[in-house]
Amino acid sequence: MEPKAYTPLASFIDLLMDAVFAVDADANVVYASASCERIFGYTPQEMVGKNMFDMMLPEDREDTRKSVVEVMSGHPQFNYENRYVRKDGQVVHIMWSTRWSPAEQLRIGVGRDITERKRAESMQAAVYAIAEAAYAAQDLLALFQRIHQIVGTLLRADNFFVALYDKDTEQLSFPYHVDEREKKPKPSRLAAGTLYAEIIQTGQPLLLTPETMALHPRARQAFADTNPICWLGVPLKSHNGTIGVLVVKSYPGGVCYTDKDQELLQFVSTQIATVIERQQMQIRLRHMAQHDQLTVLPNRGLLHDRLKAALSIAHRERGRLAVLYIDLDKFKPINDTLGHSVGDMVLQEVAQRLSQCVRETDTVARVGGDEFVVLLKNISRPEQAALIAEKIRGALSEPFAIEDHKLSVAPSIGIALYPEHGNDEQQLLKHADKAMYFAKNRDYRRQLSIGPID
Numbered sequence: 001m002e003p004k005a006y007t008p009l010a011s012f013i014d015l016l017m018d019a020v021f022a023v024d025a026d027a028n029v030v031y032a033s034a035s036c037e038r039i040f041g042y043t044p045q046e047m048v049g050k051n052m053f054d055m056m057l058p059e060d061r062e063d064t065r066k067s068v069v070e071v072m073s074g075h076p077q078f079n080y081e082n083r084y085v086r087k088d089g090q091v092v093h094i095m096w097s098t099r100w101s102p103a104e105q106l107r108i109g110v111g112r113d114i115t116e117r118k119r120a121e122s123m124q125a126a127v128y129a130i131a132e133a134a135y136a137a138q139d140l141l142a143l144f145q146r147i148h149q150i151v152g153t154l155l156r157a158d159n160f161f162v163a164l165y166d167k168d169t170e171q172l173s174f175p176y177h178v179d180e181r182e183k184k185p186k187p188s189r190l191a192a193g194t195l196y197a198e199i200i201q202t203g204q205p206l207l208l209t210p211e212t213m214a215l216h217p218r219a220r221q222a223f224a225d226t227n228p229i230c231w232l233g234v235p236l237k238s239h240n241g242t243i244g245v246l247v248v249k250s251y252p253g254g255v256c257y258t259d260k261d262q263e264l265l266q267f268v269s270t271q272i273a274t275v276i277e278r279q280q281m282q283i284r285l286r287h288m289a290q291h292d293q294l295t296v297l298p299n300r301g302l303l304h305d306r307l308k309a310a311l312s313i314a315h316r317e318r319g320r321l322a323v324l325y326i327d328l329d330k331f332k333p334i335n336d337t338l339g340h341s342v343g344d345m346v347l348q349e350v351a352q353r354l355s356q357c358v359r360e361t362d363t364v365a366r367v368g369g370d371e372f373v374v375l376l377k378n379i380s381r382p383e384q385a386a387l388i389a390e391k392i393r394g395a396l397s398e399p400f401a402i403e404d405h406k407l408s409v410a411p412s413i414g415i416a417l418y419p420e421h422g423n424d425e426q427q428l429l430k431h432a433d434k435a436m437y438f439a440k441n442r443d444y445r446r447q448l449s450i451g452p453i454d
Contacts, residue, residue, distance in 0.1 A: 019111045022104075027052045027068070030106065039094070039113045041087030057083040057091065071107060072100045081114070089256055093118040119154075119264065126150050126268050134275040143279050144176035147272055154264050156255040157248045159228075162236075164244040164276070165190060165200050172196060181226045181251060195222050195233060200242050205234040207262045232257045234266045236273035243273055292366040294344055295351035303365035303373055307425040310377045314418055321418045322385035324374040325432035326354070326392065327440060329410040331370040338405060345402045346409065353395040357388060373429070382417050389413045412440040 019039050022031035032047035040047065040055070053061055060082040071077050076099040083091050098109035129150045137143035144162055151157045161177040161184075173187040190197050195218050199206050208231040213219045219231070228249045236244040246269050250256065290302040298306065307323070314321050328350065335343040347370065354364045354372060363375040374392070376385055393411055400407040414435025422428040 017112075019113075021047075021052075021109045021111065022106045023052055023109070024107075025072070025105060027107075036111075039086075039092060039111065040084060046087075052084075055084045057085060059083075067098075068107070071098050074100065076100075081118075090258065091115075119260075122154050123264060123267055126154055127271050129153075130268065130271045130275055134278055137279065140175055140276070140279055140283065143275065147275075148176070148178065151246075151248070151265070151268065154268070155248065155257070155261045156250065158254065159249040159251070161247050162244060162276075163196055163247065164236075165196075165242065167241065179249065194218060195231075196245055199233050199235050199245050203235050203237060203242050205232070205262050205266050207232050207257060207259065209256055227251070229254065230257045232262055232265060234262065234269045236269055236276065238273045238277045240277070243277060246272060295348055295366050297351050297355075297372075298363055298365040300365065300367045303363060303367065303375065304425055306363050307375055307428070310375060311418065311423075311425060311428075314378070315423075320379045320381070322376040322379055322382070322388075323416045323418075323428045323432045324376065324385065324389055324392070325414045325416075325429070325436040326372040326374065327412045327436055328370040328396075329412055329440065331409050334407055334409075338407075342402050342405065342407075346400050346407060349400050349402070350396060350409070353398075354392060357391045357395055373432070382420075385415050385417060389415060412436050414439055 017035060017038075019036040020031075020033040021029060021036070023029050029047050029050050029052065032042075032044040034044060036047050037043050042050070053064070056064060064082050067077055067080050076097070078097045080096045080098070081093060082096070083093050086092055092113055093115045094111045095114045096109050096111050098107055100107050130147065133143055133146040133150065137146060147162075148157060148160050151160060159179045159182075161174055161179065164173050164175060165171070166173075170189050171187055172190045174185050177184040190200065195206060198218065208216055208219050210229055213223070213229075213231070223231070228251050230250045231247070232249070233245045233247045235242045236246055246265065248257065248261075248265065290299060291297060292299045310321050313319065331343065331346065334346055347366075350372070351364065351366065354374065358364060358374060358376065361377055363373075363377075365373045365375070367373050374388070376388060379385060393413065396409060396411045400409070414432045414437070416422060416428040416432035416435065418428060421431040
């Protein structure tokens with residue numbers, strides 16, 4: 001369909017910043033003002049004959065159809081907003097005022113480009129949402145999931161990941177990684193000459209598009225197998241420097257990122273970096289409060305929490321568990337004769353050997369100077385606890401080579417079983433402690449003691 005002939009009124013309309021459209025009952029364009037090219041990227045001649053719904057974002061079509069029904073029923077719409085895809089692939093936000101002309105059987109609409117306003121509103125909303133996420137998230141994974149959702153409100157982020165950099169160890173890790181083609185990379189040293197190294201070392205964002213990707217030597221190496229069409233990485237900067245990289249990526253058929261997307265992601269990255277650093281600090285403080293500083297094992301408080309939780313599960317599922325109380329018989333002479341520094345190294349080695357004797361689901365805790373407790377969850381029979389105790393006895397009976405010294409310690413071990421020896425954490429710990437002292441004071445001191453204590 002050819003554009004309608006120009007009239008003085010049409011010439012005036014072409015001078016407007018807003019776009020004026022006339023579409024038929026099927027949403028096909030029969031007239032478009034010159035301003036449509038600035039907003040949509042198409043000339044008026046290219047617009048005529050196009051269907052407005054074909055240019056509209058799929059997510060907005062259903063609501064727009066409802067609005068069209070209202071307009072064609074004689075109810076003009078004012079300040080209605082929806083989104084379209086420009087000729088260059090970018091998304092624009094349009095605010096419409098429309099009415100139906102029964103005489104001409106046309107919908108007349110005036111569309112205003114509000115993309116920049118919506119972008120500013122989205123950025124401000126994202127900043128608030130990120131701040132809220134910092135307080136609401138229980139852990140880093142929950143935080144990253146929420147940040148992914150927030151970034152997704154600003155730009156397409158189907159493939160999104162967070163890379164964190166530890167400058168002390170030079171380790172790069174990927175605690176959050178969502179990618180439709182690429183597997184989650186394993187933690188590794190930051191390799192020179194990679195895209196991540198370039199961003200972290202320069203502190204500058206990097207946008208790779210189809211035009212620039214082939215010219216970037218590091219991109220060819222990084223994307224040899226996956227072939228994305230766009231890759232955008234921005235540094236996560238805090239007052240301590242660059243702590244990582246935030247990345248979005250698209251594959252063929254997806255969106256291609258622009259300089260504006262880079263500016264937007266870089267704007268929110270500062271807030272995200274601050275939130276991540278705060279969350280990491282909270283995790284470190286929580287870890288310090290719950291773990292022994294020397295051996296990095298759980299302390300008495302965390303042991304009680306885990307024992308209480310394990311008892312709740314065992315009670316509900318009618319299961320079993322065991323508590324092993326361990327004391328080092330020959331440790332005091334080491335401290336007295338060789339000093340606390342050597343004694344500390346012995347305790348650290350003891351902690352490592354104990355951890356190697358149990359499953360990952362079990363807990364090894366340090367509850368005193370040379371006293372340790374092992375929580376064995378979900379055991380099927382009492383003999384399992386005895387076998388683990390013997391395994392521990394063998395591991396700790398091996399000599400310790402510390403600073404040219406060959407040292408020996410001898411563990412005394414007491415065992416308490418649930419439900420035989422108690423129903424709560426206090427009863428089980430008390431019974432295991434008594435059993436340990438009973439073993440220590442018997443003539444054959446380092447023999448295992450299980451059962452009631454007189």
